[in-house]
Amino acid sequence: MEKNKILLLFPDGVGIRNYLYSKVFDTLKDEVILFHNFDPETIAAIQQNTEINKEILIPSYKESVKEKFLRELICLSRLKYNNSKVNNPTLLTNWNWKQKGFSKKIFYKTIEFLSIFYKTYSSILELEKKYEKVIRQNSFYNEVLNILKETNVDHLFCSHQRALNAAPIFAAAKDLEITTSTVIYSWDNLPKARLALRANNYLVWSDHMKNELKQYYAEIPLENIHVTGTPQFEFYDEPKNIIEKDVFYEKYNLDLNKKIICFSGDDTKTSPDDPSYLKDIAEEITKAGLENEFQILLRRCPVDFSGRFDKVVEEYKDLIKEAPPLWYFSKSKEWNTVYPTFEDVKLLVSTAFYSDIVVNVGSTMAFDFGMFNKPCVFINYDQKNQNDKNWSVKTIYEFQHFKSMPKEDAVIWLNSKKEIVDKIIYKKNWISIDSLKEWHNIVIGEKDNNASTNIGNLLEKALKKIKL
16 A cells, blocks of 8 residues: 655754654654755754655745745735734844945835735735735746645645745645645744744644634634644653763763753853853852852853853853753854754753753743742842843833733742842742642643654544545
């Protein structure tokens, strides 16, 4: 009996950990084909962890000016519409209002002006119909159409819903009547108006995310939205992903007799003052004479190569240790070749397991550490000498995805430098881990332990329908 063929569209490397390192495709009896833009080194690394029957390179895609114009106009119109639905002006920070260069300014100012005329949802849907026609005029669409015909694919699965080249690929699949599925990659994605493609099946983390998808994309039928959980938290349930204690402590120059405070950095745009916050913590621990009881383990954002932490790490080298993320970057430094190695999965799991607490500015790491019942501290004060005068930590916590927090005590709120010892060391105002678990269940869903199985079963059902 001929096997079904599932084409896995991985437009970039961010989905590799969640969908190729996990068990999502392990139980499928179908032929798995990877559709990608990775270099040979990346493919070799993937094949060490996932059985791929075949791999095909995605053709080069160059977006036309008309495509880009319509796409950006749809995005801004949707952001304004979403804001009208939830009354949260921070949604509009997802649009770049300050373009550089004369031609870019003219381009985007024109879009901003025209968006005034697309206030109703029906007008936005009309825009999207125009966009669907335009992407089919790109030669890339015809190249993909031919690849899909030659490959005789039964199902198309996408690891990330906002990639630019995914829209014409899914359009080609639709025209060939190939069933399609996409995951919603992260918990903050839906309000940002960057759902690039249209699929038969949308795989979401939780009922909360399902409701969001229905709220922002009312045209999608509820029966097309499936709550599966997300595989990224399954790694915490496997003891094999925890590095042996002696090995972990020795490798990262940690003291076995001291508790670990993990400081997880964000990217430079999300939290430009991270080095100052790290210095505040180091200063207060030293001032309180607690450096013999505690140590700080810095895990910077994987794509932060700014060197901005170097000065404070050097200043407090006996207190601050580093565990650099183990991500792969090709020589080209292109985003589609950036991905975490499987060793980084183990590093992240082990960091959460051995640390006493995690400190950051509004990071998803709260959920990672919550897997081991570890508390999270959200930094909630601005630096006096800010690197970016237009940035404020207060804006961060107004983002729409934080509205899902059911109770304020889901995390410890660090409201000033003076509170560091009380709240990080002694965890004052920390009531219980139950509120964090409640938030976890809202955002991630209670099915997260079975996410790989849920997704695999969904794909199998979709393929059976095709064969009926």
